Every structure is written in structure tokens, then in C-alpha cells.
Amino acid sequence: MFQFHVAPSGDDSWPGSLERPFATLERARSAARSGDAVVRLRGGTHVLTQPFELTGEDSGTVYEAFEGEQAVVSGGRRITGWRERDGVWAAEVGDLETRQLYVDGRRAARAAIPGLPGEASATPTGYVTDSAEPRGWRDVEFVHRGVYPWTEARLGMAGVAADGDMTVITMAQPGFGRAVELYNSTWEGNTSQGPGLPTSIENDPSFLREPGTFVLDRSRPGEHVLLYLPLPGEDPGRTVVVAPVxxxxxxxxxxxxxxxxxxxxxxxxxLRPSRPEGFPHYHGSGYYEGGGVETAYIGEGGSVTYPTASVTxxxxxxxxxxxxxxxxxxxxxxxxxxxxxxxxxxxxxxxxxxxxxxxxxxxxxxxxxxxxxxxxxxxxxxxxxxxxPGIAVSGTRDCVVANNEITQVPHCGIVAGPGEGTRILRNLTVDTMQVLADGGGVYLSGVQGDSASNGAVVRGNVIKDTRTPYNFGLYTDYGASWVIVEENVVMRADNTAVLHVGPPLENVVYRGNFWDADPLGHDDPPSGVTYEGNVTIKDEHQLNAATAGIQSRAGLSS
Structure with a gap:
């Protein structure tokens, strides 16, 4: 097997040896095509100027970090040339477009405020408010958290103007129009249409109030300015600031x-969410790009619209x-x-x-x-x-998700859509559903096979601390069928599980699970659910003692 080396200090005219390594992955790729090869990346940051692509010609090649060294493949650009004024750093970055910034490896948040100021209301094309503050905004993005409990949209502003004492905000199209089309619901006699008022607004220089936040000012096309409000102790001459390219x-x-x-x-x-199309999110990693919506009816008189197709x-x-x-x-x-x-x-x-x-x-x-x-x-x-979600699988056959540890995620830990033969085994999820609602540490929906032999198995998982006030720690939903759910442990969830969903569950078995609270519907399981041998132990110490073996085999600990 051939061996080649790549180093940030190398030279593509060299032979790629340990002593005289190549400089770029592209050069190493060309050399490796001569036969089965190992390409070893020396420590340091390997900055890409374009995506690194491999095809069938590259079959059999191994790319690995040199032993004991940290090799980083980066698509970023270091920002330099900072000027400091009134405590804010500013750098001219040309036509750079970015939604993220990393400062000494730490993710800096975009500067934001909590919603529209003043008395505000929605219009067919945007919003109106009695506050004059938005008249100075340049290039902001509205965030709509919880349009549906599982949804968070991002939509750009197109323009703002005064109308007497009022301020009229026009939102970017087609994104706002798609959001109005997508988000329509009726629940307990209340009807809503469109994304509603924003829950926060991001990316205006006037929002730079919290140290460690940034703004990209694009008010002058091709002459963008990056603004950063530093944390105490940060110095523009020493701090490493990187923007993805x-x-x-x-x-x-x-x-x-x-x-x-x-x-x-x-x-x-x-950068897709920064375009006029915005990010009309629906569920999971999916968002709406048009094509029409349909209506799902929930309970007595409830309904929501959802996209006929979504993009991931x-x-x-x-x-x-x-x-x-x-x-x-x-x-x-x-x-x-x-x-x-x-x-x-x-x-x-x-x-x-x-x-x-x-x-x-x-x-x-x-x-x-x-x-x-x-x-x-x-x-x-x-x-x-x-x-x-932390891990999502859909349309797969014989997929195994085992002994993973998923923590600190805003919605579901593991999601399995329709598939065949999916195995979700001995995973540990902690602190899921931190932001949005109606999900779980493990969430499974749709048809999972056509018999018990090729259906899904959810076994030996430990699900702790499912955070929002509307969740089901272990959640089989939306017509799930041919599923065995057994020997799992669920604790500190709003609800441990739910057996009555729509469309109903079919050929689903809950067996030998341990909970700290009874699942919804456990005392009257639907006809499609077998519920047997499950144990509820409300005392946490007793539950931990009874499930010590299952917990010791879950996640990375076994």
C-alpha cells in the first residue's frame, strides 16, 4: 500500500513523503489514485479553497491523521485587520457572507433582541409597529420560535418605512409568503395564520449589547463589515477569529x-436561510420550498397544515x-x-x-x-x-443506531422515520427537547416493515431529562407500525410515552420497559398496541437500582 503525507507547511512539488509532504489534499488525491493508498495528514489546519471531492476513482483510499497529531480540515477564513471603536471591533471583509463566527474556537452568537419593539401586529406583507426603532435596521432576520410547538422559522426583512407615527416592515419574498401558506392551525377554537410575531430578531449593529456577539453589516454591497463586541480580556492582536467560507x-x-x-x-x-427564501421550517431537519400544503386533523376540531414535500x-x-x-x-x-x-x-x-x-x-x-x-x-x-435532531434516519434498510450518547440538543435525540429493519439499541440521551416541544429522546414514526421479522426494534435505551413541558421521552408516533419497544429506561420526562396517536399505532409492542411515570394510555391501550410487563417505579433511587444493568450497557459506558 502506498503512503503519502500532507502538511500545511508542505509543497505540492515534493514527493509526498514524510520528510517532504504535499501541501494540499488535492495533490495527495492525485497521487493516491495510482493504487490503494493511505494519505496521512500532519497536524495543523488544512484550509480548503473549494470542497474536497472523491469519486469512484478514489476507491480504497484511507485518509487519516498522523499518529498523535490533530489535523483539521477547515473551510474557514481568519479575519484580520480589526479596528476598535467604542469597544466594538470592526473588520472590512469585502463580499464575505457568513451566519457564524468562531472566536478562539468558541461559537459567537449573532447579536439579537427579543422580538419587535412597541405595539406590533402582522400584516399580509410583514408587520407594523408604533415604535420608530426598526427604522434604523439594515439587514435583520426574524426568528419565529414555536409557530407550531416543533417549528422554528427564520425570515429576512426586505425593507422598513415610516407611515406617520407607525413603522411598516416589509418582509422578504418568497420566504414570508411561504410561511403564511405553511403555518395555519386551529386548536381549541383558536385559529392562527402565518408565522405570527417574531420571538427574536438578529443581526443589526444596534443589537450589539451582549459581549461575545457579532453582526455582519451588508448595507454596502461588496463592502461588508464584520462587527464584534469582545468578551473581557480578548485582544484583536491575539484573538483568532474565523468565519466559515x-x-x-x-x-x-x-x-x-x-x-x-x-x-x-x-x-x-x-447561506440558504439568508436568501429571500428564508427558512420556513416545518419539522426536524426539513423546511418548505413551496409545492403546496395539506391539512392534518387533530382530535376534536384541531388541525395544522404541513408541506406536501420538504427539503432537508x-x-x-x-x-x-x-x-x-x-x-x-x-x-x-x-x-x-x-x-x-x-x-x-x-x-x-x-x-x-x-x-x-x-x-x-x-x-x-x-x-x-x-x-x-x-x-x-x-x-x-x-x-x-x-x-x-442529534441523529436522524429515514428510508433506510437494516440501519443500526447503537451505544451513542446524545446530550444538549434542542429537539429530539434520535429520530427514525419510515424504514425497514431499523435497530435503535442501548443509546443514552440526556437533556433533549431543550428548545422546541412535541418530540422525545427517541422518536419513531411511520411504517417500519411489514412483519415482526423486518420491523424496528427499540431496545435497551436510557432516556433522561427530556426538557420541554410538552414531550414524550420515548415516542412512537404518526402511524408507527411493526415496532418492538423493550427494556428501555425513561426518567424525568414530561410524559414517558404515549400510546394513543394519530394515525394510530399498529403492531407495536411495549414490553419490559421501566418508567418513573405511567405512559399516557397505558390503562387503555389501543387495539394496535401490546402493552405487557412494563414497570413503573416512581422513586428515582429504586428505579436506578432496578435498571443498573440496562444503564451500564447504554451509551459509551459499556
């Missing part, structure tokens, strides 16, 4: 038996139609979308990786066969798109 770091399509080991993927963005937030590292790919011991961090996506193909494995500080979800798998997601740590994800 690329949206995709790595794209692999059609390759076989490619491996990645010990690498860190960092500093990528996603992309990932910064993408694999399409690959076979036998392995990702081991890698880190995905400081990314403005999801971390890793796998679509199509078969025999993919993700083991021992860390996913943290992500704007969207950790791992998204769709339409693949034989994917294994095992012993990964997912935490602090969904920082910008709050519906994003």
Missing part, C-alpha cells in the same frame, strides 16, 4: 471502501451512493449546517466520532442499506436550527 468540506460519491480516521472537519457555513438541511460532509465507507474517530465541529449526511449506498459505518457545535443536526441518513452508527458522541447541535 465554504458550505461543503467533503463530498464523496460513488466510491467504495474509503476510510477517514481521526480527522477534524470544521468551519463551514450554509444539507451537511458539511456528504456521502452519496458509496459502498463500504468507514468513518472512525473523527470530529465534526463549528459547522453551519448538519455535520454528516449519508444518502444511498450500503455498508456505511460511523464509529467513535464526536459531533458538537453544529448549527443543525449531527448525523442524517437516508435511503441507505446496512448503515451502522455506533459509539458516537453528539452534543450541542441544532444551535441555529432548533428542530434538528
Amino acid at each position: 465554504l458550505e461543503t468540506l467533503l463530498r464523496v460519491s460513488g466510491a467504495r471502501d474509503v476510510s477517514f480516521r481521526g480527522l477534524e472537519f470544521a468551519d463551514a457555513g450554509w 438541511i444539507p451537511a458539511s460532509v456528504r456521502f452519496e451512493d458509496t459502498v463500504g465507507v468507514r468513518i472512525e474517530g473523527c470530529r465534526f465541529t463549528r459547522l453551519g449546517a448538519s455535520g454528516l449526511s449519508i444518502s444511498g449506498g450500503e455498508g456505511f459505518s460511523v464509529r467513535g466520532c464526536d459531533f458538537d457545535t453544529l448549527s443543525a443536526g449531527g448525523i442524517v441518513v437516508s435511503d441507505s442499506r446496512g448503515t451502522t452508527i455506533e459509539r458516537n458522541r453528539v452534543r450541542q447541535v441544532g444551535l441555529e436550527y432548533s428542530g434538528s
Whole structure:
């Protein structure tokens, strides 16, 4: 097997040896195509100027960090040339577009205020308020948290004008129009239409009130200015500030038996929500791009509209139609979308990786066969798109999600949509559902097979601290069928589980689970649910003692 080396201090005219490494991954890729090869990345930051792409020509290649060294594959740009005025740092950044900023490795939040000032109301094209404050806004984004309990939209402002004593805000199209089309509900006699008033507003210089926040001022096209209000002790001459430039770091399509080991993927963005289309979010990692809506009826007289089709937030590292790919011991961090996506193909494995500080979800798998997601740590994800789950699989066959640890996520920990043969085994979720509602630590919906032999199994998971006041720790929902739910432990949730949902559950077995509170409907299970041998222990110490074996095998601890 051939061996090649890449180092930030290398030279592409060198032979790629340990002593004389290449400078770029592209040069190493060309050399590795001569046969089965290992490409070792030396420590430091490998800055990409374009997405790194692998195809079938690159089958059999291993990309790994040099032993004992931290190799970072980055799509970012260091910001320099700061000027300081009135305590705010300013840097001219040309046509740079970014929604994220990282300061000495820490994610800086965009400066924001909590909602529209004054007495405000919605109009067909935006909003009106009796406050004059918005008249000075330049390039802001409205955040609508909880339009539905599981939804958070982001919509841009197109313009603002005075109308006598009132201020008229016009929202960007087509995003606002799509939001008005999408969000329509009736509940307990109350009807709502559109996204409603914003819960917060981001990205105006006047919002720079909290140290550690930033704004990108795009009021002069091509002459953008980045503004940052520093934390105490930060110095423009020493502090390392990085803005993501690329949206995709790595794209692999059609390759076989490619491996990645010990690498860190960092500093990528996603600019789609900053366009006039905005981000009309619906559920999970899905958002609406038009095409029409349908109505779901809930209970007595309740209804919500939902999209006939939705688009999934992309990932910064993408694999399409690959076979036998392995990702081991890698880190995905400081990314403005999801971390890793796998679509199509078969025999993919993700083991021992860390996913943290992500704007969207950790791992998204769709339409693949034989994917294994095992012993990964997912935490602090969904920082910008709050519906994003830690791990999501849909349309898969024989997918295994086992012994992962998911903590500090804004909505569901693990989501499994329709599929066949899904196994969700011995995972640990803690502090899920921190922001949005109506989900769980483990959430499963739709048809999971056509018999007990190829249905889904949810076994041995430990689900703790499901936070919002409207959740179901372990949640089989929306017509789930052919599912076995057994030997799980659920504690400190608003509701441990629910058996009556719409469409109803079919061929679902709840067996041998442990709860600290009875699931909703346990005393009158629907005809499609078998509920047997489950144990409710309200005392936490007794519950921990009774389930010590299950808990010791869940997550990364076993």
C-alpha cells in the first residue's frame, strides 16, 4: 500500500513523503489514485479553497491523521485587520457572507433582541409597529420560535418605512409568503395564520449589547463589515477569529471502501436561510420550498397544515451512493449546517466520532442499506436550527443506531422515520427537547416493515431529562407500525410515552420497559398496541437500582 503525507507547511512539488509532504489534499488525491493508498495528514489546519471531492476513482483510499497529531480540515477564513471603536471591533471583509463566527474556537452568537419593539401586529406583507426603532435596521432576520410547538422559522426583512407615527416592515419574498401558506392551525377554537410575531430578531449593529456577539453589516454591497463586541480580556492582536467560507468540506460519491480516521472537519457555513427564501421550517431537519400544503386533523376540531414535500438541511460532509465507507474517530465541529449526511449506498459505518457545535443536526441518513452508527458522541447541535435532531434516519434498510450518547440538543435525540429493519439499541440521551416541544429522546414514526421479522426494534435505551413541558421521552408516533419497544429506561420526562396517536399505532409492542411515570394510555391501550410487563417505579433511587444493568450497557459506558 502506498503512503503519502500532507502538511500545511508542505509543497505540492515534493514527493509526498514524510520528510517532504504535499501541501494540499488535492495533490495527495492525485497521487493516491495510482493504487490503494493511505494519505496521512500532519497536524495543523488544512484550509480548503473549494470542497474536497472523491469519486469512484478514489476507491480504497484511507485518509487519516498522523499518529498523535490533530489535523483539521477547515473551510474557514481568519479575519484580520480589526479596528476598535467604542469597544466594538470592526473588520472590512469585502463580499464575505457568513451566519457564524468562531472566536478562539468558541461559537459567537449573532447579536439579537427579543422580538419587535412597541405595539406590533402582522400584516399580509410583514408587520407594523408604533415604535420608530426598526427604522434604523439594515439587514435583520426574524426568528419565529414555536409557530407550531416543533417549528422554528427564520425570515429576512426586505425593507422598513415610516407611515406617520407607525413603522411598516416589509418582509422578504418568497420566504414570508411561504410561511403564511405553511403555518395555519386551529386548536381549541383558536385559529392562527402565518408565522405570527417574531420571538427574536438578529443581526443589526444596534443589537450589539451582549459581549461575545457579532453582526455582519451588508448595507454596502461588496463592502461588508464584520462587527464584534469582545468578551473581557480578548485582544484583536491575539484573538483568532474565523468565519466559515465554504458550505461543503467533503463530498464523496460513488466510491467504495474509503476510510477517514481521526480527522477534524470544521468551519463551514450554509447561506440558504439568508436568501429571500428564508427558512420556513416545518419539522426536524426539513423546511418548505413551496409545492403546496395539506391539512392534518387533530382530535376534536384541531388541525395544522404541513408541506406536501420538504427539503432537508444539507451537511458539511456528504456521502452519496458509496459502498463500504468507514468513518472512525473523527470530529465534526463549528459547522453551519448538519455535520454528516449519508444518502444511498450500503455498508456505511460511523464509529467513535464526536459531533458538537453544529448549527443543525449531527448525523442524517437516508435511503441507505446496512448503515451502522455506533459509539458516537453528539452534543450541542441544532444551535441555529432548533428542530434538528442529534441523529436522524429515514428510508433506510437494516440501519443500526447503537451505544451513542446524545446530550444538549434542542429537539429530539434520535429520530427514525419510515424504514425497514431499523435497530435503535442501548443509546443514552440526556437533556433533549431543550428548545422546541412535541418530540422525545427517541422518536419513531411511520411504517417500519411489514412483519415482526423486518420491523424496528427499540431496545435497551436510557432516556433522561427530556426538557420541554410538552414531550414524550420515548415516542412512537404518526402511524408507527411493526415496532418492538423493550427494556428501555425513561426518567424525568414530561410524559414517558404515549400510546394513543394519530394515525394510530399498529403492531407495536411495549414490553419490559421501566418508567418513573405511567405512559399516557397505558390503562387503555389501543387495539394496535401490546402493552405487557412494563414497570413503573416512581422513586428515582429504586428505579436506578432496578435498571443498573440496562444503564451500564447504554451509551459509551459499556
